[in-house]
Amino acid sequence: MESGLKGQIVLITGAAKGIGKATALAFAREGAQLALLDIDEAGLAEVKAEAEAIGVSVAIAKTDLSTEQGINRGIDAVLSATGGQVDILVNNVGSGSVRRFEELTDSDWDATMQLNFMSYVRTCRKLLPVLRQRAKPVIINNASDLARQPEPVPVDYSASKAAVLALTKGLARAEGPLIRVNAVAPGPIWTPFWTKPGGFADTMSTFHGRPPQEAVEYEMSLRQLPLGRLGKPEEVANVIVFLASDLASFVTSAVWGVDGGSIRSIV
Structure with a gap:
């Protein structure tokens, strides 16, 4: 089946390792051009080399995605290489650690929310004017099964990912019918995150x-x-690419679990 992704420009945050890297390479195999952001410069360089070997153009920028300044600087850097154009945004950056509720300080909560949630808010805010000018714009947010079925730990991570789902639903309604906005909700995926x-x-x-x-x-x-x-990073990447493609043209405001069956609810 034809994905319709060839020649599309895809911006991915947290693209140096794990799900971000697998997603970048999956889009590259579909013929999409890439704009990649991460704080890991060496990792970005490796992804760039692998994607260029597939035969697509790749722009990269090292930046701190936990700050508004870092996001603006990183996006501006890759936009200068793409002619100011982006068709697909994949918000993927995130981090977390296993800590009991009573161990979490205000600073811990703030750091988790800045990277895992506010980076998505800021990236969407920065790129919405660009996406609104494109023919088939798409936003895909990487959330977590813990957003829908929290465990005792890590509660700050779960809360940040639940906020991502609320953002996804709100943006899908606000930006329809032009921009499709969906989320993936991975379960435990064996990546450098672990x-x-x-x-x-x-x-x-x-x-x-x-x-x-x-x-x-x-x-x-x-x-x-x-x-x-x-799970494997590639198993999440496959779903992200599907959601970005023409094959999912009637899918928006959806949360796609890639979780090995961890979610027990029927809703």
Whole structure:
């Protein structure tokens, strides 16, 4: 089936690793041009090289997506390379760690919301005037299954992702019928988000009092995933590309779970 993505310009935040990287390469295989933002300059360079080897043009900018200044600077940098044009925005940047509610300070809550939620608000605000000028504009927000089915930890992460879903629904109504706005809600996906020092695996190890890999396996057993495993970044990227494509032309204001069956609700 024809995706209609060839020649489209896709801006992805948090594109250096994990789901962001897999999404960039998936769009590249569809012939889309890329504009990639991340604080990890080396990781961005690697993604750029891999995507250019596929045969598409790639603009990158290192920037801090947790601040308004960083977002504006990064977007301005890649727009200068795309002729000021973007067709598809994928808000993907995010971070989190496993901490009990009583351990979270106001600063912790603020840092989580600035990166995981306000970056989406600011990126949308910056790019909406650009997207409104395009023929088939799309926004896709990366949320989480924890937005719809929170666990005891990490509650700040869950709250930030629930806010992303509210933003998705509100923008879909405000910007229809021109701009389609959807969200993906991944479950546990084995990415550097989990494996990096201080990431989910390490902090889950502390929380459960087990070695990192064992702690993750124990957490998965508690969640009782029907598929019985963590997902792969490419499995989320495939759904993001579908939602951006002509194949999903009647899909907006939707939340697509890519979670191994973790969500038990029928609504």
